[in-house]
Amino acid sequence: MKNKDIEKSLKRAVDVVAENVFTDVISFCDESKEDNIILMTPEKKNKRNWIKYAAAVIAVALIGFAAGIIYSNYFNYSSVVAIEVNPQIELKVDSEGKVIRAVAKNKEAEQVLEGMELKNVSLDDAAYRIISSLAANGYLNDMNNSVLLSVKNVRGGGVSTQTLISGADLAFTDTSLDGAVIMLSIDDDDDRVDQLARDFNISEAKAELILQITDTDPTQNAESLSALSVNELCAIYQSRNITNTNTVLSGSVSVKAYIGSDEALNIALNDAGTVIGVVSELDVEFDSERGVMVYEVEFNAGGREYEYDINAKTGEIVKRNIEGDSSSSGSGNNGSNNNSSDSYISQQAALDAALSHAGVSASDIYDYSVEFERENSIYVYEIDFKSAGYEYNYEINAVNGQIIKYEREWDD
Amino acid sequence: MSCTGAPNTEKLEFYIIQTAKGDREAFSDLYRATYKSVYGFILSITKDTHVAQDILHDVYLKVFKHASSYEMRSKPLAWIYTIARNLSLMKMREGKRSYENVVSFHNEFSSEDTAQALDRIVLETAINSLSSEDAAIVMLHAVAGFKHRQIALIMNLSLPAVLSRYSRALKKLKSIIGKVE
Numbered sequence: 001m002k003n004k005d006i007e008k009s010l011k012r013a014v015d016v017v018a019e020n021v022f023t024d025v026i027s028f029c030d031e032s033k034e035d036n037i038i039l040m041t042p043e044k045k046n047k048r049n050w051i052k053y054a055a056a057v058i059a060v061a062l063i064g065f066a067a068g069i070i071y072s073n074y075f076n077y078s079s080v081v082a083i084e085v086n087p088q089i090e091l092k093v094d095s096e097g098k099v100i101r102a103v104a105k106n107k108e109a110e111q112v113l114e115g116m117e118l119k120n121v122s123l124d125d126a127a128y129r130i131i132s133s134l135a136a137n138g139y140l141n142d143m144n145n146s147v148l149l150s151v152k153n154v155r156g157g158g159v160s161t162q163t164l165i166s167g168a169d170l171a172f173t174d175t176s177l178d179g180a181v182i183m184l185s186i187d188d189d190d191d192r193v194d195q196l197a198r199d200f201n202i203s204e205a206k207a208e209l210i211l212q213i214t215d216t217d218p219t220q221n222a223e224s225l226s227a228l229s230v231n232e233l234c235a236i237y238q239s240r241n242i243t244n245t246n247t248v249l250s251g252s253v254s255v256k257a258y259i260g261s262d263e264a265l266n267i268a269l270n271d272a273g274t275v276i277g278v279v280s281e282l283d284v285e286f287d288s289e290r291g292v293m294v295y296e297v298e299f300n301a302g303g304r305e306y307e308y309d310i311n312a313k314t315g316e317i318v319k320r321n322i323e324g325d326s327s328s329s330g331s332g333n334n335g336s337n338n339n340s341s342d343s344y345i346s347q348q349a350a351l352d353a354a355l356s357h358a359g360v361s362a363s364d365i366y367d368y369s370v371e372f373e374r375e376n377s378i379y380v381y382e383i384d385f386k387s388a389g390y391e392y393n394y395e396i397n398a399v400n401g402q403i404i405k406y407e408r409e410w411d412d
Numbered sequence: 413m414s415c416t417g418a419p420n421t422e423k424l425e426f427y428i429i430q431t432a433k434g435d436r437e438a439f440s441d442l443y444r445a446t447y448k449s450v451y452g453f454i455l456s457i458t459k460d461t462h463v464a465q466d467i468l469h470d471v472y473l474k475v476f477k478h479a480s481s482y483e484m485r486s487k488p489l490a491w492i493y494t495i496a497r498n499l500s501l502m503k504m505r506e507g508k509r510s511y512e513n514v515v516s517f518h519n520e521f522s523s524e525d526t527a528q529a530l531d532r533i534v535l536e537t538a539i540n541s542l543s544s545e546d547a548a549i550v551m552l553h554a555v556a557g558f559k560h561r562q563i564a565l566i567m568n569l570s571l572p573a574v575l576s577r578y579s580r581a582l583k584k585l586k587s588i589i590g591k592v593e
Contacts, residue, residue: 001590006534006554006585006589007553009531009534010534010550011448012528013534014455014555090437101437103437106423201420389579410575410578410579
């Protein structure tokens, strides 16, 4: 057995033994007051007090019965609808599409729901009221116009997604907002969604959207995406023309907060010392880099492949990757392009520096990755690898090969 | 690098505040976000799955009842752990015996298959062959998903100490389980 197997085994074993406790706890909490809890464990097992004891047992049984009824009503919803901008609201809906209750999932949502009575309200009306309140409270505006809606049907529920979208559209019209909606259906049995939501402390709707993005483009990093706002995620989704039968994008996600793809392209072309007329394979898309929105600009020119990440708000070049030059292979100074990468040490030299510092030989490493990045105005190679149970992370100055940062931690 | 696995403090505080207002939904979220680590922690002290489940039950009843007395800016998990530790110790005193020496694993796995049997053996081995503190380190990491540095904070140990104890504990488990397999 390996370490990972032991860890998984422990996790599974505890899942089996601890899952059943919750039902007991919640049903008692529904009715629980100090007295009831004491009744659960009579203080003295005095035989002469048997009448008292029997009464206590009957009382517990009755409370259990009453709690059971409350429990079943309270939890008897057939769909969960989530509405998220930054405020996160959940509606528990019955089989007829009426709201049983609305739950604020964060502090901002409490403000949005304040004074709103949604019980027994139809779903389109609830969506209308909540989205109007989101706009009134300043969470939706020209720069930030997207709402993430999701439906998870449990116990045979079947909420119409069109109802929700029409409620949202009406709210946009009434508040004169040019809004956008991404409407998702979440599969109750999809463990990946649940796991991702737990791992990054995000909603299931966000997790589902992130999975759709990473499934289309596996180079996308879920951790980085999880740090983005709803509008940012929707902008990435929109720019990648993702098609998924369970997802509807209605309206146009605002990108007014960003410099624009033309400007991003110009910045990249200028940096590469080339012009639009000579490049091929051009592609500009939204992407995220360590939780920051960037334009990913890719093109080929002069026998090289260029890949840039440009900060979508500031226009700063946060990553630059230039590959392939038959004539100079990165070490000469004869490049016809005005390309500063010629004066950098090679990837191999950077890796050698890291390995020699770590005292690890190249044959012993795995999960190796290297990226050429700009950090604090200098260009660096960021090198990650694992060896003998440890995870290493190095930043090597790409000009002089110096180690800028070094981290080693137990690989968990 | 963000912390994954362990629930975030702000969210837990929000759940506790809502629980204090009687919001059972928030209480349910709080329970789901924390019970595994709390159970693992109790189990590492009591070494008895039934007793640990009883205590787990009592811990969350207390959390529900006393949510309003939770003070903001303190640590929500530390608060729950304190309740769990106190109740575990109280239960041990009530039983007038040290659970340290009593090994009691009940068959929670009705119609247990081979894979489940192995999981149970691993859990039993972890609880029985490791010291309470080492078992807690292993449970907090493997079951609750805490990073080693978070465990170091919770248990008031240095990071290197947690790393080496974790690695030694797993080595020990591997060698014992290897003999069983």
